[in-house]
Amino acid sequence: MYLWILFNISVSNMGNKNIKGSKKSKNVKDDYQLKEQSKSFKIVIVGDNFVGKTQLVSRYVNNEFFHEYVRTLGVDVFKKNHVSGIKLQLWDISGSPRHIKALQEYAYDGSCFVIVYDITDKQSFDNVQMWIKFLDEIQDAQIFIVGNKCDLLERQVVLEEAKNKYSEYFICETSAHSNKNVNLLFETIISKLY
Ligand SMILES: Nc1nc2c(ncn2[C@@H]2O[C@H](COP(=O)(O)OP(=O)(O)OP(=O)(O)O)[C@@H](O)[C@H]2O)c(=O)[nH]1
Numbered sequence: 001m002y003l004w005i006l007f008n009i010s011v012s013n014m015g016n017k018n019i020k021g022s023k024k025s026k027n028v029k030d031d032y033q034l035k036e037q038s039k040s041f042k043i044v045i046v047g048d049n050f051v052g053k054t055q056l057v058s059r060y061v062n063n064e065f066f067h068e069y070v071r072t073l074g075v076d077v078f079k080k081n082h083v084s085g086i087k088l089q090l091w092d093i094s095g096s097p098r099h100i101k102a103l104q105e106y107a108y109d110g111s112c113f114v115i116v117y118d119i120t121d122k123q124s125f126d127n128v129q130m131w132i133k134f135l136d137e138i139q140d141a142q143i144f145i146v147g148n149k150c151d152l153l154e155r156q157v158v159l160e161e162a163k164n165k166y167s168e169y170f171i172c173e174t175s176a177h178s179n180k181n182v183n184l185l186f187e188t189i190i191s192k193l194y
């Protein structure tokens with residue numbers, strides 16, 4: 001996949017150089033700029049309080065995990081340059097109901113949405129429906145669903161049931177704690193967006 005992406009980027013670079021000065025150059029330049037823009041994705045992460053959104057992002061971006069819970073106030077934006085050259089912005093949104101109104105502002109130009117629930121908290125899974133409805137009202141971006149904390153034994157949500165219920169979405173389980181499937185999640189997102 002990455003080779004394919006790198007190949008396409010280098011082909012588009014070559015194309016831009018070769019037509020310099022020609023009548024077509026404006027259009028191709030526009031195309032090139034579009035391509036450049038499309039190399040940056042804004043991934044918006046939502047879900048109830050305490051499901052592990054911040055730790056998931058922290059694990060992916062910095063390979064760090066903290067046991068201490070520090071509630072996100074509003075939004076935190078993490079940046080990561082993907083190995084393919086794609087620039088990622090990860091918008092980690094607070095799960096507090098009082099920040100939900102601001103979500104509209106944060107999410108309207110998102111490339112995709114990630115809804116996180118906690119596999120040990122059935123309520124957070126039940127609320128996925130509410131998050132889908134809310135995001136659908138903002139815009140038609142692709143949605144990914146993630147059951148986090150799969151390292152824990154006190155499971156209240158079975159993955160197969162979650163997959164049956166949300167069969168039209170990509171859905172997987174992760175552990176920010178053990179790092180299980182964290183890279184897989186973001187690599188899947190990038191490959192589906194590109
Ligand atoms: N065992 C385990 N604990 C986790 C995992 N992910 C997060 N936690 C813990 O769960 C708590 C909440 O994690 P956060 O990432 O802060 O939760 P959040 O979804 O960002 O919460 P808000 O900012 O309030 O919306 C913290 O104590 C984390 O250490 C995980 O995969 N496994």
Ligand SMILES: [Mg+2]
Binds near residue numbers: 054070071072092094
């Ligand atoms: Mg947080």
